[in-house]
Amino acid sequence: xxxxxxxxxxxxxxxxxxxxxxxxxxxxxxxxxxxxxxxxxxxxxxxxxxxxxxxxxxxxxxxxxxxxxxxxxxxxxxxxxxxxxxxxxxxxxxxxxxxxxxxxxxxxxxxxxxxxxxxxxxxxxxxxxxxxxxxxxxxxxxxxxxxxxxxxxxxxxxxxxxxxxxxxxxxxxxxxxxxxxxxxxxxxxxxxxxxxxxxxxxxxxxxxxxxxxxxxxxxxxxxxxxxxxxxxxxxxxxxxxxxxxxxxxxxxxxxxxxxxxxxxxxxxxxxxxxxxxxxxxxxxxxxxx
Amino acid sequence: xxxxxxxxxxxxxxxxxxxxxxxxxxxxxxxxxxxxxxxxxxxxxxxxxxxxxxxxxxxxxxxxxxxxxxxxxxxxxxxxxxxxxxxxxxxxxxxxxxxxxxxxxxxxxxxxxxxxxxxxxxxxxxxxxxxxxxxxxxxxxxxxxxxxxxxxxxxxxxxxxxxxxxxxxxxxxxxxxxxxxxxxxxxxxxxxxxxxxxxxxxxxxxxxxxxxxxxxxxxxxxxxxxxxxxxxxxxxxxxxxxxxxxxxxxxxxxxxxxxxxxxxxxxxxxxxxxxxxxxxxxxxxxxxxxxxxxxxxxxxxxxxxxxxxxxxxxxxxxxxxxxxxxxxxxxxxxxxxxxxxxxxxxxxxxxxxxxxxxxxxxxxxxxxxxxxxxxxxxxxxxxxx
Amino acid sequence: xxxxxxxxxxxxxxxxxxxxxxxxxxxxxxxxxxxxxxxxxxxxxxxxxxxxxxxxxxxxxxxxxxxxxxxxxxxxxxxxxxxxxxxxxxxxxxxxxxxxxxxxxxxxxxxxxxxxxxxxxxxxxxxxxxxxxxxxxxxxxxxxxxxxxxxxxxxxxxxxxxxxxxxxxxxxxxxxxxxxxxxxxxxxxxxxxxxxxxxxxxxxxxxxxxxxxxxxxxxxxxxxxxxxxxxxxxxxxxxxxxxxxxxxxxxxxxxxxxxxxx
Numbered sequence: 033x034x035x036x037x038x039x040x041x042x043x044x045x046x047x048x049x050x051x052x053x054x055x056x057x058x059x060x061x062x063x064x065x066x067x068x069x070x071x072x073x074x075x076x077x078x079x080x081x082x083x084x085x086x087x088x089x090x091x092x093x094x095x096x097x098x099x100x101x102x103x104x105x106x107x108x109x110x111x112x113x114x115x116x117x118x119x120x121x122x123x124x125x126x127x128x129x130x131x132x133x134x135x136x137x138x139x140x141x142x143x144x145x146x147x148x149x150x151x152x153x154x155x156x157x158x159x160x161x162x163x164x165x166x167x168x169x170x171x172x173x174x175x176x177x178x179x180x181x182x183x184x185x186x187x188x189x190x191x192x193x194x195x196x197x198x199x200x201x202x203x204x205x206x207x208x209x210x211x212x213x214x215x216x217x218x219x220x221x222x223x224x225x226x227x228x229x230x231x232x233x234x235x236x237x238x239x240x241x242x243x244x245x246x247x248x249x250x251x252x253x254x255x256x257x258x259x260x261x262x263x264x265x266x267x268x269x270x271x272x273x274x275x276x277x278x279x280x281x282x283x284x285x286x287x288x289x290x291x292x293x294x295x296x297x298x299x300x301x302x303x304x305x306x307x308x309x310x311x312x313x314x315x316x317x318x319x320x321x
Numbered sequence: 322x323x324x325x326x327x328x329x330x331x332x333x334x335x336x337x338x339x340x341x342x343x344x345x346x347x348x349x350x351x352x353x354x355x356x357x358x359x360x361x362x363x364x365x366x367x368x369x370x371x372x373x374x375x376x377x378x379x380x381x382x383x384x385x386x387x388x389x390x391x392x393x394x395x396x397x398x399x400x401x402x403x404x405x406x407x408x409x410x411x412x413x414x415x416x417x418x419x420x421x422x423x424x425x426x427x428x429x430x431x432x433x434x435x436x437x438x439x440x441x442x443x444x445x446x447x448x449x450x451x452x453x454x455x456x457x458x459x460x461x462x463x464x465x466x467x468x469x470x471x472x473x474x475x476x477x478x479x480x481x482x483x484x485x486x487x488x489x490x491x492x493x494x495x496x497x498x499x500x501x502x503x504x505x506x507x508x509x510x511x512x513x514x515x516x517x518x519x520x521x522x523x524x525x526x527x528x529x530x531x532x533x534x535x536x537x538x539x540x541x542x543x544x545x546x547x548x549x550x551x552x553x554x555x556x557x558x559x560x561x562x563x564x565x566x567x568x569x570x571x572x573x574x575x576x577x578x579x580x581x582x583x584x585x586x587x588x589x590x591x592x593x594x595x596x597x598x599x600x601x602x603x604x605x606x607x608x609x610x611x612x613x614x615x616x617x618x619x620x621x622x623x624x625x626x627x628x629x630x631x632x633x634x635x636x637x638x639x640x641x642x643x644x645x646x647x648x649x650x651x652x653x654x655x656x657x658x659x660x661x662x663x664x665x666x667x668x669x670x671x672x673x674x675x676x677x678x679x680x681x682x683x684x685x686x687x688x689x690x691x692x693x694x695x696x697x698x699x700x701x702x703x704x705x706x
Numbered sequence: 707x708x709x710x711x712x713x714x715x716x717x718x719x720x721x722x723x724x725x726x727x728x729x730x731x732x733x734x735x736x737x738x739x740x741x742x743x744x745x746x747x748x749x750x751x752x753x754x755x756x757x758x759x760x761x762x763x764x765x766x767x768x769x770x771x772x773x774x775x776x777x778x779x780x781x782x783x784x785x786x787x788x789x790x791x792x793x794x795x796x797x798x799x800x801x802x803x804x805x806x807x808x809x810x811x812x813x814x815x816x817x818x819x820x821x822x823x824x825x826x827x828x829x830x831x832x833x834x835x836x837x838x839x840x841x842x843x844x845x846x847x848x849x850x851x852x853x854x855x856x857x858x859x860x861x862x863x864x865x866x867x868x869x870x871x872x873x874x875x876x877x878x879x880x881x882x883x884x885x886x887x888x889x890x891x892x893x894x895x896x897x898x899x900x901x902x903x904x905x906x907x908x909x910x911x912x913x914x915x916x917x918x919x920x921x922x923x924x925x926x927x928x929x930x931x932x933x934x935x936x937x938x939x940x941x942x943x944x945x946x947x948x949x950x951x952x953x954x955x956x957x958x959x960x961x962x963x964x965x966x967x968x
Contacts, residue, residue: 040794043875046803051783051846055779055805058843062820069823080826080867122720123714128713137717142726146947147750149926151940153729158734158933165730196728218379219412221399223426223477227710230400237416248811256813258907263928273815280911286823293819298815 063297070291078284086285092295097275103297104272106253107186111193115201115250116243120195123205123242124235127212138206141199149196153263156192157183158266184266188318192260197253203245208242244307252300272296328426329355329388330355330513331376331481336385337537338371345371347537348385349473353481358507358514362522364560365535369517370409372534373483375408378432387481400429405474406483409464410490413458419469420445420454426477443471447509464495471506488523500526521561525549533557547608553594556693558608559699565656566697567591567607567686571599579683580624582607586652591628595688606692611658613685614678626683634675646671648679655679656700727943735937752938762939765923768834772909772919773902776841781841781895784849785887791850792857809847817844818911823913832914839914843904848901849894857891896954 108304126137144152159166160182169232170176184190216238219228236243258273265271272292279289329352338346346368353359361369376378376387386395395404397433405426413422423444427437445451448468458466467487474482487503488496504527507514518524519634524531525545533540533548533556541553552558555566566646575592580599584607585592595605623629632650643696646657671677735753736964754760787806791799797840807819830836864886868878906921913922915966927936 036631038874042800044790044794048798050808051787051790051850052802052844054783054846057811058821058824058839059809060805062824063816065823065827066816068819080823118720120715121716125713125717132737136921140721140724143948144728147728147922147925147944147949148940149923151731152941154924154928154936154940155731157928158937159730160729186738189711195723199724202720202850208896213410213412215408215410215412216379216414216755218374218399219406219408219414220402220429221424222377222378222408223408223473224400224429226398226716229429234414237414240416247892252811253813255814258815273813276815276819280822286826290821290823291814295733296813296816299729300816302809304811310821 034073043088045217066290066293068296069287071236072290074285078286080274080286082250088291092291093236099273100272100297101295102256102269103186103270104255107190107193107271108251108257110190111197112201112247112251112255114190114194115198116205116246118250119201119205119246119269123209123239124231126202127208127209128214141202141206145197150259152196153192153260156188157263159187183264185269186265186269188264189257189261189271191270192264193254193257196260197250199251200249204242204249205239208239208245212238248307251303255299256296272299329353330385330390330418331359331515332388333372333376334386334388336375336382336387337371338368338375338380338382344368344537345602346375346382347414348384349534349537349539351532351539351542353515354530355513357470358504358516358527360516360518360528360531361534361596362518362521362524362561363533363540365519367534368537369519369534373406373485373515376481377400377483377685385680403480405477405479406485407467407470407474407487408618409486411458411470413466413469413473415458418455419450419461421474422458422469423473425452425473425508428465440476444476447470447475447506454494467491468498468502469504475506475510479512481515484516485650486512486518487516488515488518488520494525494599503527506645523574525561528572533560535560551687552608552689554689555606555608555693555696556699558689559661563611563656563658563701564608565611565653566692567608567653569605569616570691571601571603571605573601575600575626580605580688582688587630588651589628589630591686592626592683593688594684597688597690598687606689607686607690608689609681609686611645611656612643612660614655614657614658615656615680616648616671617680618675618677621680622679625678626681628683629678630680631676634671634673634677637671637673644670649678650679715939731785731937732941732944734934735941737934737937738933750834752934753942755932755935756942757940759910761918762920762923765918768918769903769920770835772834772841773899775838776845776902777899778896779842779851779958780845780898781891783846783889784894784898785853787846787850787851788857791854791881792860806850809844810851814905815911818908821908822911833914836912836914837909837917837919838923840908841905844905844908845898845902848897849891852885852894852897853890856887857894860886860926 042111057183059114069080071084071086073083073085074085075081080254091131109235122137122244126141129137130221158164162183167176170182171178171180176182212235214235216234217227217230220234221227225233256273257271261269261271261274265274276289276296277293279285279292331353333349333351335345335605336349337344349368349372361372363369371380375382378394378397378401382395388394389403413419414425417425422439424441425439427440432440438693440455442451445454448471449469450465450472453461453465460471461469467490470487471482483484484503488499491499500523516524528545529546530542530544535556541548541557542586543551548557549561552561552564558564559567567584567587569582569591572581572583572590573661575581578596579592579594580603581590582593591607599605620631621629630650632648632655634655635649636644637643638648643661644659646655646659648655648657713952733860736748736750737746738749738751752842791803791806818840820842821836860883863923864882865878868882871879887943903918904921906925909919910925914921924936924939927933
């Protein structure tokens with residue numbers, strides 16, 4: 033096309049420069065700043081001091097942090113796996129439905145997105161509240177002790193994480209299942225597979241990219257969760273995001289918050305790079321795109 | 322070929338299947354003999370693929386039974402049936418290598434490793450793709466995919482191999498080549514083939530017998546020759562090849578299955594054949610294939626079983642091996658094919674606006690058992706004068 | 707093939723799971739008792755309380771201003787970015803692509819944190835302006851993603867045809883590309899607007915004292931305020947969103963139907 037010509041080159045720059053500049057200034061520089069400020073001392077007034085120090089980074093060795101980091105990773109992984117477990121049958125059913133039913137189901141999955149994120153979390157706070165419907169119902173049914181709390185623990189955090197991210201998992205799974213050629217399942221059954229085995233052997237590998245996408249779009253944002261543990265978690269359900277917010281809003285120690293953010297960045301980047309490397313490795317022998 | 326050995330190896334008895342209230346297959350009864358290539362031929366939506374999927378167990382019929390070698394397999398799930406399918410778009414597993422694809426069925430059966438290796442390697446040898454075994458389906462051509470799909474089915478030693486439009490995704494030249502290969506494979510393994518196609522050329526060239534299907538019912542079963550030469554009804558006559566339809570009334574018998582028919586729109590009466598004798602006064606429909614007509618610029622001497630009409634050339638299309646004429650004769654526009662058998666120096670070929678005589682033998686006109694006016698629409702040059 | 711019992715059961719359970727909390731919320735907004743465990747009689751008192759709270763309406767106004775500016779700016783930036791990514795290849799676009807798509811996978815809290823540090827470092831006063839800048843930053847990527855997806859279906863021969871008929875770059879863009887791309891840009895804008903209105907975490911980090919948006923207001927009410935009032939507010943917001951999305955579908959239904967037929 034026009035790429036080679038001088039005019040084309042000018043058009044390319046005109047189209048590229050606005051977003052490029054904007055994102056360099058407001059995304060790249062701030063991100064680098066986070067890493068840099070991790071090595072700055074804090075000032076008593078809540079600002080960033082001059083000079084360089086390893087003090088804040090070393091403070092991450094505080095024994096309370098490994099527990100929180102581990103809990104963050106574990107809760108995110110559990111959320112991703114649970115979302116996959118429930119999302120797969122839903123995506124399968126949607127892909128195999130008639131066009132009309134597909135539209136209806138898709139709408140039903142998307143509608144929860146329309147409600148505010150905070151309000152959905154708040155709805156669970158109301159349900160799980162000691163005087164809330166769910167707590168009362170469970171106590172009445174004898175499932176929990178009347179004085180037990182459904183809220184302010186890890187379980188509540190996991191429940192609301194799954195609630196929040198399940199639609200995010202269903203959509204890429206559905207997109208992959210929709211493109212999947214179900215004739216392959218017929219072929220596997222024709223070659224002697226029981227239906228369940230046919231699905232396992234053919235359907236699951238066939239939508240592997242959708243599975244990977246679903247895992248990433250749940251796992252990564254879950255790592256950065258802050259509001260959910262903040263509202264339903266309590267001290268036993270704190271995640272890395274809460275610690276960052278505490279350092280910013282409670283102690284006003286920006287360098288410490290930066291160090292924690294850098295840690296979270298590493299936690300986000302490592303699994304994504306691993307996923308990319310794994311995909312590239314798997315694809316290369318085939319040589320297909 | 323033998324008619325009694327293996328009669329009804331695969332049998333459909335009154336099989337029906339409807340989707341959302343629309344009948345895809347409507348009371349089909351068919352017998353496929355052991356070792357033959359049997360084709361289901363018909364336009365898209367005629368129910369042929371549904372019938373094949375019922376045989377594979379991928380659809381359950383609403384009524385009727387399917388028998389294989391005397392055993393009722395109607396309720397058997399697909400993975401327990403001794404049949405395998407070559408799917409229309411091959412349905413090769415994209416995440417598995419060609420070798421793994423072929424080994425799939427044997428793996429599922431849990432055969433010993435060494436045995437699987439031997440059988441798959443032998444199969445790869447048969448389709449001459451041993452050196453490509455490690456490739457993924459996306460890396461090979463359509464014709465190669467086709468062969469792998471066949472190998473993947475054959476390696477399981479099915480009692481019947483089901484082929485669902487296996488050549489539809491290939492281009493013309495490759496299709497002809499694969500047709501020969503399929504025939505060779507059939508000769509080599511001697512299996513029963515149930516072959517679904519909408520392409521009459523494929524069905525004619527490959528099959529021992531053909532069932533012509535339309536709207537979920539079987540219109541006619543027979544060898545390719547029978548289907549073409551003696552079509553039982555207007556659908557078979559019009560769907561396979563080109564033809565001319567005429568309507569008329571029987572005036573009298575002419576002996577040996579021949580009848581004299583007064584054709585509407587022809588100035589003279591014609592002599593025509595059917596094994597079933599007709600009474601005088603019967604309303605009949607005739608089908609005459611375009612290549613059966615002989616066109617010449619001079620009238621020929623009349624014989625006892627010869628018919629001749631006079632006409633004007635309205636249109637001629639040169640097709641290389643032959644020329645297609647449209648000739649106005651009486652109230653009919655005849656579709657006529659003239660073979661270019663030799664370079665005639667002495668005889669000028671008829672051309673546009675020439676006055677010509679069209680002749681045909683009584684055996685070339687066939688009286689149809691059933692006629693539907695709508696089947697005229699299937700003809701390439703459908704409008705009649 | 708029959709659809710199994712298992713997928714159907716799971717789907718039914720998931721849908722119940724999705725809608726149960728929202729349903730309870732709506733019912734509770736009409737419940738006279740405070741925590742919804744008991745039915746305290748049908749009451750509109752929470753709605754009355756809601757309408758008398760001035761801070762809510764002030765923050766709602768802020769939210770709308772931020773969302774409108776962020777939507778318009780990100781639509782322009784995102785569309786330009788998508789066009790550049792679609793039409794040009796090379797190292798510049800590789801870098802551009804990475805830059806546009808990384809923000810999509812960065813957790814909100816990291817983005818909020820880094821922008822806060824940036825604004826603190828350049829000593830910008832925190833407030834509506836910083837919130838708007840932050841919103842544009844994450845909205846650009848979403849708009850670019852939606853428009854780029856739409857461009858994949860775009861027939862490049864149309865551009866060549868326009869050039870062939872004598873149209874220059876600008877005329878081609880204005881008369882051919884833009885009209886065909888409009889449904890995609892509108893969809894991207896709608897997404898940007900929704901995300902901006904809904905954003906809490908990033909806004910919370912870069913908001914200054916007194917510059918509250920609706921989600922920030924809701925958050926402080928959840929933490930310190932009167933839960934039933936939030937029920938009432940949520941119900942109103944829910945009705946509003948459904949109405950907006952529904953009318954958008956009605957207005958753009960034709961375009962959507964066209965775009966889905968590829």
